[in-house]
Structures are given as structure tokens and as C-alpha cells.
Ligand SMILES: NC(=O)C1=CN([C@@H]2O[C@H](COP(=O)(O)OP(=O)(O)OC[C@H]3O[C@@H](n4cnc5c(N)ncnc54)[C@H](OP(=O)(O)O)[C@@H]3O)[C@@H](O)[C@H]2O)C=CC1
């Protein structure tokens with residue numbers, strides 16, 4: 137029997153942290169050895185999340201109280217801005233520890249771009265340079281060899297999985313991409329906020345950060361790599377009254393290709409992938425098909441307008457959009473089968 141690796145979950149009283157615990161609790165190679173919180177420090181996990189009543193988990197502590205030298209890996213679900221200070225301290229205490237960060241702090245490769253989008257200079261620029269972008273299907277080898285993996289945002293994961301192969305193969309006009317994105321309320325975190333109160337969100341659909349959302353930078357960074365040249369995208373996120381799930385509808389202009397070429401290219405790109413599925417012609421992806429799972433479903437459709445197509449991608453923001461992808465990357469970093477602990481089927485309805 138192999139020795140279990142000791143893993144800490146930072147931000148375990150939040151939504152991404154708690155979904156990481158839900159998945160790690162049944163991971164055969166992992167022991168959850170420490171869980172941290174801020175305002176919830178000192179509380180038992182199953183008081184903060186009653187659905188963990190079946191698990192025997194450590195009590196939540198402040199991250200400063202953890203002995204990092206005893207641990208093998210960290211899954212980090214802290215707010216961006218805070219994360220860079222915490223991760224710098226963790227790596228100082230244990231330079232050999234593996235970090236799966238779910239925040240945005242290490243995703244942008246360019247220091248100036250980080251300062252521009254996040255409004256302050258990065259406080260651990262050396263780690264920003266070291267971090268590997270954790271979109272598993274595209275960076276498998278570098279992730280496996282990395283110490284610090286910056287898992288992509290939930291919107292970028294969906295949009296990039298839908299668009300990267302098409303941009304790379306030059307089948308679509310990289311200067312004419314519109315991404316219309318919808319996210320469930322857990323995307324906004326567990327902290328109390330006026331706009332996530334049921335009375336102010338339960339009956340409505342709210343666009344936000346219109347024309348300015350920071351995930352555009354991440355999507356452009358990666359599509360730029362695929363295109364071999366800088367590109368820009370239109371990206372508008374919406375908050376939709378459901379707990380989890382995300383759906384990106386991408387409107388694209390064909391570059392001399394057909395819709396069948398697009399579907400065939402995506403099918404080829406993901407032929408050997410466990411978690412990315414291209415829907416059969418006419419099958420429309422919907423969030424319920426992936427809810428609670430690490431799967432992504434992508435569909436390709438002709439537009440009524442000549443020369444245009446529509447690509448729809450859906451995932452669960454707390455699984456492939458954060459905790460699931462982090463664990464998928466952790467599996468690679470430890471040399472375990474990539475899908476270990478992650479093959480749950482969607483919770484439908
Ligand atoms: N929600 C989502 O769908 C996704 C989120 N992300 C990113 O993942 C990260 C976590 O998001 P999410 O789980 O939704 O957030 P939550 O607000 O639900 O949880 C945040 C967690 O961080 C802790 N925390 C807050 N401030 C501090 C601090 N100053 N020091 C130490 N701990 C602190 C909180 O502790 P306490 O509760 O005790 O105050 C809580 O455990 C964010 O960076 C987010 O942008 C990425 C992809 C998807």
C-alpha cells in the first residue's frame with residue numbers, strides 16, 4: 137500500500153476549498169492534514185459545512201499556525217491579492233512543497249499586465265515568473281514538472297478549451313471572438329455580499345464587469361500563445377441564479393473553414409482526453425450535464441449568418457473550473473493517474 141501524501145487546503149471555509157475537500161476526502165493517495173480559514177478559524181469543518189458530517193476532518197486554523205515542513209502539497213483557495221503573500225511564506229518554510237493555486241495571483245505571466253489588471257504591483261514577482269499555467273489539457277508536461285501551478289479561472293477554462301484548438305489551427309478569425317459567459321452564484325464566493333442575496337439575484341440575470349472583466353486578460357494571454365500573436369476578445373460575464381455551473385457561448389467568424397471542420401478539429405484535439413467531451417452534432421451542452429463533475433462538454437453549431445459559428449462550452453465552476461482541475465494537476469505532479477478521485481458523473485438534475 138502506498139503512503140498517502142499530506143495535503144493542506146487553504147481557504148477551506150470557502151466554496152473552492154470545500155469542494156477540494158469533498159473530492160480529496162475520497163482520493164486514495166491523499167490525507168487531508170490541515171485546513172485553514174480566516175474568520176472561521178477555530179471551528180470544526182462540519183460546523184462550517186454540515187454536509188461533511190460523515191468526515192473526520194481537522195479543525196480550521198489560521199494559515200500561520202500550519203507546520204508546512206510536514207506537508208507534501210497545498211490546494212489554495214484564498215482571495216487573489218492575499219494568496220501571493222501566503223504562498224511566498226509557505227514556499228519559504230518548505231521549498232519542496234507542491235502548490236495548486238486556484239486564485240488569480242500567478243496566472244498572468246507578465247508583471248506589467250498583472251499590475252494593470254489587478255491594480256497593484258505583484259509582491260512575489262519571482263513566483264509569478266516561476267508559476268506554470270494549469271490548463272491541464274494544454275500544459276501537461278510543464279505541470280507535471282512544476283512546483284507552483286496557477287490553475288486557470290473558471291471562465292478561462294471553459295472559453296480556452298472551446299477556442300484554443302480552433303485558434304491554433306487558424307480555423308477562426310482570432311480578431312473576431314465574442315464570449316458570452318454565465319456563472320452560478322458560487323462563482324462569487326461564500327462571503328456575504330448584497331448582490332448575491334437571494335432577493336437581489338434569485339429572479340434575475342445580471343451582467344457584470346461589462347467590457348472590463350480581468351479574465352479577458354487571461355483568455356487573451358493563452359489565445360495569444362495559440363495564435364502566435366497578440367489578440368483581443370469581447371468577454372462579458374453574467375451572474376445567473378443557480379448555485380454552480382458555468383456556460384460560455386462563443387461567437388466566432390470562420391476563416392475559410394466549415395462548422396464540420398471546427399467539430400472535427402475539436403474532436404481530434406480532445407480524442408484522448410478523459411474530461412473534455414465534444415457533443416455530437418445537434419446536442420446542446422447544458423450546465424446540468426456536468427454539475428458536480430470534472431467534465432467539460434463542448435458543442436459546435438452553424439450560425440444562421442453565413443461564415444459564422446457558435447461554440448458552447450459548459451463546466452462546473454467548482455470542479456473543472458477550480459478544485460477538480462487543481463486535483464487533476466496534483467495527480468500529474470505526483471505521477472498518479474490523472475483522473476484519480478475525479479470520475480464522478482454529473483449530478484443531474
Ligand atoms: N468560486 C469559484 O467558482 C472560483 C473561485 N476561484 C478563486 O478561488 C479563490 C477562492 O474562491 P472562493 O472559494 O469562491 O472564495 P470564498 O470567499 O468562498 O472563500 C475564501 C476563503 O479564503 C479565506 N480568507 C479570506 N480572506 C483571507 C485572509 N485575509 N487570510 C486568510 N484566509 C482568508 C476565507 O476564510 P473565512 O471564510 O474564514 O473568512 C475562505 O476560507 C479566489 O481567489 C477565487 O477568485 C477560482 C475559480 C472559480
Ligand SMILES: CC(=O)N[C@@H](CCC(=O)OP(=O)(O)O)C(=O)O
Nearest residue numbers: 216238239240289290319323324
Ligand atoms: C460569479 C463570479 O463572481 N465569478 C468570479 C470569478 C471566479 C473566478 O474564477 O475568480 P478568479 O479569477 O479570481 O479566480 C468573478 O467574476 O470574479
